[in-house]
Amino acid sequence: MCFRQLIGIPMGSDPAPFMANLFLHHFEKKWLHNTKKRDLQKARMFSNTFRFIDDLCALNDNNEFENNFKQIYPEELELKKENVDPHEASFLDLKIKINNRSFSTKLFDKRDSFPFYINRMPFLDSNMPSKIFYSAVGSEILRIARATTEPNDFKHRVVNLLVRMKKQGSEHQRILSLMKKIYGKHQKVFSKFADTANNFIKIFSL
Numbered sequence: 001m002c003f004r005q006l007i008g009i010p011m012g013s014d015p016a017p018f019m020a021n022l023f024l025h026h027f028e029k030k031w032l033h034n035t036k037k038r039d040l041q042k043a044r045m046f047s048n049t050f051r052f053i054d055d056l057c058a059l060n061d062n063n064e065f066e067n068n069f070k071q072i073y074p075e076e077l078e079l080k081k082e083n084v085d086p087h088e089a090s091f092l093d094l095k096i097k098i099n100n101r102s103f104s105t106k107l108f109d110k111r112d113s114f115p116f117y118i119n120r121m122p123f124l125d126s127n128m129p130s131k132i133f134y135s136a137v138g139s140e141i142l143r144i145a146r147a148t149t150e151p152n153d154f155k156h157r158v159v160n161l162l163v164r165m166k167k168q169g170s171e172h173q174r175i176l177s178l179m180k181k182i183y184g185k186h187q188k189v190f191s192k193f194a195d196t197a198n199n200f201i202k203i204f205s206l
Helices: 016-038 040-044 064-072 130-147 151-167 172-185 197-202
Strands: 049-052 055-058 088-091 094-099 102-107
Touching: 016 040, 016 064, 055 064, 055 088, 102 130, 102 151, 130 151, 130 172, 151 172, 172 197
Parallel strands: none
Antiparallel strands: 049 055, 088 094, 094 102
């Protein structure tokens, strides 16, 4: 069967992100320009509203975006609100939560909610040097650390990663060496979870 897409931009095509950005920017700039003339205070409420392609996050805007988005974008553009709790939301690869007037973050991956297993990260028996395999694991642990503020969230995500990589061929001793190495290179990043490399490894019971 052959289908013709009538609405939107074909997903996966090279110019799609640029076309989406230009399309949305056109309506946002036009609406904000007109709003500045009529109500400068209202326009300033959008100072902490950020968009990356089709993902948008509005911070401390007193619900101005939610109350005005139908006037900003054309009616054929459908917007879906992802969060229910005003103190918690996902934006790009982050889960953001407000605790005691401070932001708490951790990695967000919608694939975690899929009812089936998804292959992620390389396999040791694939056609690549083992050094690249372990470098990918180290890079992912560093990414998790940079995106996470709470120790329990960090431990949970890294443990799940290490279990996955063990199934995909990682060797225990190489993982130990890797953990010590990345802690030494990025001690400032990991120090919020452990004060030494040995204590860092103990977090995951390695």
